[in-house]
Amino acid sequence: MRDVVSKLYRYRVPDLGIEFVNREYEVETLLQEHIRERGYEHLLVVTGPWGCGKTQFARALAHALDSYGNFVAIYMDLTEQDLSKVFQPLRSRVVETCMEIVLNVLGDVAKVPIQLYTFLRELSKRFRVRGAKVILLIDEVTKSLEKYGVTIRDFVSSLSYKIFEIRDELELEYLYPIAFTSDQTAVQHFLREQGKNMFTYLMWNLSKQATEQLLQKLECPLDYELVWKVTGGNPREVAELRAWRWNLDRYLSAKIGKVLPLIKLAQDLSVENYLREVVECVDCVKPYQPGIQLPEYIVSRRLIEENIVMNIDERFRKLSKIPRGEPWIGREYAFQTPIYYWILKTALETGEKPTPRKVLETIEENT
Numbered sequence: 001m002r003d004v005v006s007k008l009y010r011y012r013v014p015d016l017g018i019e020f021v022n023r024e025y026e027v028e029t030l031l032q033e034h035i036r037e038r039g040y041e042h043l044l045v046v047t048g049p050w051g052c053g054k055t056q057f058a059r060a061l062a063h064a065l066d067s068y069g070n071f072v073a074i075y076m077d078l079t080e081q082d083l084s085k086v087f088q089p090l091r092s093r094v095v096e097t098c099m100e101i102v103l104n105v106l107g108d109v110a111k112v113p114i115q116l117y118t119f120l121r122e123l124s125k126r127f128r129v130r131g132a133k134v135i136l137l138i139d140e141v142t143k144s145l146e147k148y149g150v151t152i153r154d155f156v157s158s159l160s161y162k163i164f165e166i167r168d169e170l171e172l173e174y175l176y177p178i179a180f181t182s183d184q185t186a187v188q189h190f191l192r193e194q195g196k197n198m199f200t201y202l203m204w205n206l207s208k209q210a211t212e213q214l215l216q217k218l219e220c221p222l223d224y225e226l227v228w229k230v231t232g233g234n235p236r237e238v239a240e241l242r243a244w245r246w247n248l249d250r251y252l253s254a255k256i257g258k259v260l261p262l263i264k265l266a267q268d269l270s271v272e273n274y275l276r277e278v279v280e281c282v283d284c285v286k287p288y289q290p291g292i293q294l295p296e297y298i299v300s301r302r303l304i305e306e307n308i309v310m311n312i313d314e315r316f317r318k319l320s321k322i323p324r325g326e327p328w329i330g331r332e333y334a335f336q337t338p339i340y341y342w343i344l345k346t347a348l349e350t351g352e353k354p355t356p357r358k359v360l361e362t363i364e365e366n367t
């Protein structure tokens with residue numbers, strides 16, 4: 001495990017040009033508790049806040065497990081148009097083989113998850129996989145299902161037994177497909193299919209300590225404590241703040257712009273008080289029910305669809321430690337990053353369009 005973790009840290013995060021931060025806990029939980037041995041295989045669906053680091057985690061893991069022991073770990077990004085960038089780690093021999101299979105047999109990378117058997121059978125013809133521990137990290141899996149009109153229910157059902165059949169036929173030690181998605185509406189469908197050799201996992205933003213490491217590597221000139229309170233350790237939020245050249249006012253203005261239409265919606269539906277309740281207690285969010293046209297449900301759906309709030313309840317297996325005792329994190333639901341919570345709180349308390357300064361005052365008064 002130590003070898004895997006140290007290789008993980010050598011993975012470079014491409015857009016930031018720094019070495020990968022943390023996620024030791026997630027790797028250990030995944031490889032020691034959930035990816036165990038033959039007979040325990042299942043489809044893992046991993047979700048988490050938008051930008052919490054799922055893609056980078058999956059890529060770093062593929063990198064760390066590449067040529068390690070008898071692992072064959074392949075990452076694939078189903079949104080990538082350029083075939084030479086779909087699979088990771090780029091220089092791995094197995095990846096060249098995967099590309100060749102997509103080119104000559106499947107014709108489209110988006111077919112990999114729905115034709116997993118063909119993909120792996122072809123792989124085994126070209127590459128020795130007998131006795132291997134195969135981990136397939138499939139990023140943005142819903143893109144492929146949408147493209148080919150496969151429902152989540154059918155996808156899960158069809159994989160359910162196929163995992164074992166493929167594993168036996170190809171004489172793998174084990175086979176674990178791991179699908180990543182941020183799409184919270186898709187997650188609702190996956191949650192309903194749980195049990196068919198499939199479980200849904202929740203990954204979270206970086207811990208406070210990891211966020212500090214990230215800020216150090218990025219030479220952030222701002223107060224780390226304040227950045228933590230604003231971003232809740234969401235690395236994409238940190239990256240965005242960096243893209244604003246650490247100008248907190250500009251970053252906050254952009255975030256305020258995202259929240260205002262939601263407040264407008266609640267006002268138009270005359271349920272501003274309900275939104276106030278959600279800010280007091282995020283567990284007041286109504287369950288995601290597309291058919292129900294009651295204003296509270298409409299507002300709740302918007303919160304979920306816009307990646308402002310998400311479910312974090314008992315149905316999820318926890319891949320990360322979820323911070324407790326934060327006003328923006330409940331038992332059943334949580335804001336994906338605290339900044340949305342602070343902006344809503346400011347707007348609803350003052351009854352005015354919030355300014356960055358007011359938002360910062362709210363944070364200061366309440367933490």
Ligand SMILES: Nc1ncnc2c1ncn2[C@@H]1O[C@H](COP(=O)(O)OP(=O)(O)OP(=O)(O)O)[C@@H](O)[C@H]1O
Pocket residue numbers: 013015016019020021022023048049050051052053054055056057181182214235236239
């Ligand atoms: N462990 C990490 N160390 C350093 N930077 C990270 C780490 N994880 C994520 N990042 C940064 O945060 C950004 C967002 O991460 P990533 O794309 O992996 O999130 P995601 O959860 O896959 O997002 P989405 O919900 O859009 O799929 C990355 O582009 C990278 O800059």
Ligand SMILES: [Mg+2]
Pocket residue numbers: 054055056139
């Ligand atoms: Mg991603």
